[in-house]
Amino acid sequence: MVRKPSHGDSGAGDLSTEANKERKGLWSPEEDERLFAQIAYHSVSTWSSVAQLAGKLDSFQSDLVLRLRRSGKSCRLRWMNYLRPDLKKEPISKREEEIIISLQQSLGNRWSTIAARMPGRTDNEIKNYWNSRIRKRLNAAAKPDGASAEPVPAAEAKVEPTNEATETASISTIPARFPVFACQLLDELVGGGGISSAGGGGSGESTPSTTSTQQQNSGDEREASVGDSNMIHFLSFDNLDYPADLLMDVPGAMDAWESELYPAN
DNA sequence: AAGACACGCAACCGCAAACAA
DNA sequence: ATTGTTTGCGGTTGCGTGTCT
Incomplete structure (x- = not known):
């Protein structure tokens, strides 16, 4: 079930005095694109810096309009739970x-x-x-x-x-300091054209108007391209x-x- | 047709651990 | 050693959608 986005306040284009207020609620497709592009193209070391920098990709537009007014925490959550290229989209088997x-x-x-x-x-x-x-x-x-x-x-x-259980848990492929890891990998991909489609969102000139469904599809495309380049060597259960x-x-x-x-x- | 209810998912909240200064 | 910051985690809530009456 895909929720129709209500996106808290009036969205990334709000020019009111609320412009610097931290946004909450569902993420808009534009926000997703900015976050993804930020992580893909910029070397960042903390999630809070991701939150600050995302939205500044289009220098000719106002930062007030484009700044991703999300907490680092919120950015991390969105990335981990939705934008990460290695996520499975199909239902749990x-x-x-x-x-x-x-x-x-x-x-x-x-x-x-x-x-x-x-x-x-x-x-x-x-x-x-x-x-x-x-x-x-x-x-x-x-x-x-x-x-x-x-x-x-x-x-x-x-x-x-048990201790054994705790130790085997270390097979997690997501390092604690993930943004650096992600950027390194994605930078390589960018070099190889792996996620070129994702960069389009940051170009500003032709920001695609994505619907919820399109958003899901674009995620699949990213997943496919990343999978092709063997970015993350996950086992499939x-x-x-x-x-x-x-x-x-x-x-x-x-x-x-x-x-x-x-x-x- | 419409209201009530149940369900499922996304996201928030608060806390603790890890890390940096 | 202490303090402030950031990250990660689990519990919980809010809301859109589907189903029932």
Whole structure:
């Protein structure tokens, strides 16, 4: 379900006294383009600088009009959850769902750690999926006759992660200081023409009027081009032989399986 | 047709950890 | 060692959309 953007205030073109006020709410396609272009073309070291610099790509237009009035935090969130080129766009598969359940069982609600083990998925996405679907289903399954009131499903009980689990979590491919990493990679891509389509948004002269749907499509294009250039070497869980039925019920089996998957760790 | 309700997703909030000065 | 800044995380909320009555 794609929400129709309401975009908080009147959008990037607001020239009122509110112009310097920090924006909240949904991101407009223009904001997305500016953020993406900023990360793609500029060497930045912090998210707050991304927020300050994005929107200054078009020097002939007023900064007041174009400045991306978002907090660094908001920029980071938008990038991580939506703009990142390596994100999967398709719905979570049955197999991925099994992995989520299994990982949640062994790690608890450590969504970022779980997401780190699921290429192309974000912690927010997994968290939402868990809260809106799996959790509900497990709750229903836990009380088939409706006898017990709101039992905590076994999979939801907080589990203190083992050291081993913590260590294997380090397979995350997203470094803590991500902007630098992203810019280095994207700069290389720009050199190879990998994301040339994304740069068009920053040219100002022909800023495309993107709809929500177009926004999604453009994301797919970026994903494809990045994938072609082997930017990020994620594994696809769908290509793995994941013995979910076995692993989910055997303590330690998940970690053993992962050790096989990631022998370097 | 329209109102009520449920659902799913995007984004915000507050806190803690990591880092820099 | 201390303080300020930035980042990352998990919980929660708000709102658009779909479904039901």
